[in-house]
Amino acid sequence: MSFLSYFINGISLGSIYAIIALGYTMVYGIAKMLNFAHGDIIMVGAFATFTVVSTNGGNPIVGILAAVLVCTVLGVTIERVAYRPLRGASPLAVLITAIGVSYLLQNVALLIFGSNSKQFTSVVNIPALKLADGQLSISGVTMVTIASCIVIMIVLTTFINKTKMGQAMLAVSEDKGAATLMGIDVNRTIAVTFAIGSALAAIAGVLLCSAYPSLTPYTGSMPGIKAFVAAVFGGIGSIPGAMIGGIILGVIENLSKAYISSQLSDAIVFSVLIIVLLVRPTGILGKTIHEKV
């Protein structure tokens, strides 16, 4: 029974990674950049909810909406100010700028909220589900996290396959030049991608802090890196890949914490990533790239 409980918690943690990884992978697929500041948007989202719910006693739903709104605006602004001028510059320059943005967000949060860890009030008030005569208990947050992950996955896939904007995204990720010639507004498409990615990061931030309720300006950075690993793991640029990658990563992390060593769980996660990439150099669902001479 304890195995099952670790496993379900792993899926829940993995769902959070998956939601973050979706943002990473979409931005990478379309703008071809590693958005290192993505992890810090999670933190901003969590702080937005924290301000509304924990400090001012607001309604959790208002808190989540506030987080989504703040992060969406923030994501689009960052893209407009810092990343758009660098389109066409070397990928490394964009990467360093993203790192600069990450430092900026962390330090602004540090100035506003201080470095002390804040106690986050969970936005989920559903009682835990008791199964098998109370031997297996699944907390409300866990259920909500897994459910939201599934919903997000379905909505996102539908959005990409059924709407005009989604198709535009696919086109831009395939070939920017050709997409422009077809009359697609590349800048707008990229902005929308950032908006969606940041909104997802906000949701992930709220879920993450509801499950692990301590919040500091650096809360987002490690989950951000792990989600990045998850995105690469599943094949960066692939949406189902980010989902699978995130969940596998969460399960491995939780099981190795429970059965091997809590100190080594990160090392185990990263080792699995290395092994996967050595066997499949573009991740589980990544496209194989043929080299042309």
Add this chain to the structure above:
Amino acid sequence: MKRKAKGIKNQTTIQNFITYAIVIAFWVFIQIWSKAGQMTSLLNGLLVPICTYVILAVSLNLTVGILGELSLGHAGFMCVGAFSGAFFTKAMAGAIPSVGIRFAIALLVGAAVAALFGFLIGIPVLRLTGDYLAIVTLAFGEIIKNLINVLYVGKDSRGLHLSMKDVASLNLEPEGEVIIKGAQGITGTPKASTFTIGILLVLLALFIILNLVNSRTGRAIMAIRDNRIAAESVGINITKYKLLAFTVSASIAGVAGVLYSHNLSSLAATPKNFGYNMSIMILVFVVLGGIGNIRGSIIAAVILTALPELLRGLNNYRMLIYAIVLIAMMLFNSAPKAIEMRERLMEKVKGKGKGAA
């Protein structure tokens, strides 16, 4: 034709000498500065870290600029060097009483161990390219940091004992000494690093890298960077040269690690000093200094290490300013529009100069 080739060679020699001269001038300047009694203890404490970061930036530039592969795990090699060097100094305290000699050998040990790690990690990593390579180096860096945090090594009359659990499982004799204490790391390393040694190591690192870059090997490495397939088709052994560059880069980072560890009385692998944040910071030096530009790396490392400390008066705002400066610099340096604007400005200035003449 022959004369032209000679001219180019002389030019690179002159350029290299300018680089060495800058470093030596910096040393002389600091010596005069401190003789004049102008050195604050804050600046004094910065000198060895500056040397450490310069060495790290220069060595990472070999991987990123010359080899053309993005590595996000450079701090891992520094970590390996730091721990193996400090371990050697502590473990050999009885056998070699002179701190200076122990430190000198520790530098070699650190370089050798880091080179070994670079070689072993390089074999799988260099099969990948681009962002995949970047994330795997990041993963290796984190694994190294994680493993060192659970490593316990002790020494007694029967030799060395190793454990991944705790001090008790080392089974030491009562008079045995625990050298590496898991997350607490190594404490009581003698403070052997000085600014002069640091500068000498910087010069050594520069000497190795600049000579490597301007050699047949260096040209082969750059050929791989510019076009792997073309390089392969003219008979360059890709794996060999990639591994070589990666290993040399790791080994020099190891030396920086030893310098770093002998500047602190207690050494522990925390996310701050050996995590991916550190690797990224070194990468920032390299990119801001100019990818492939060794002299630029040195200047960027010095300025960016000193900047947050010099802004200390601004307290909480200093890292914020650092972040804004970083973004602004990148936008100014790399944005296509900014480059165009700069060029137009340059042309205007030049045109004016011509008009006056």
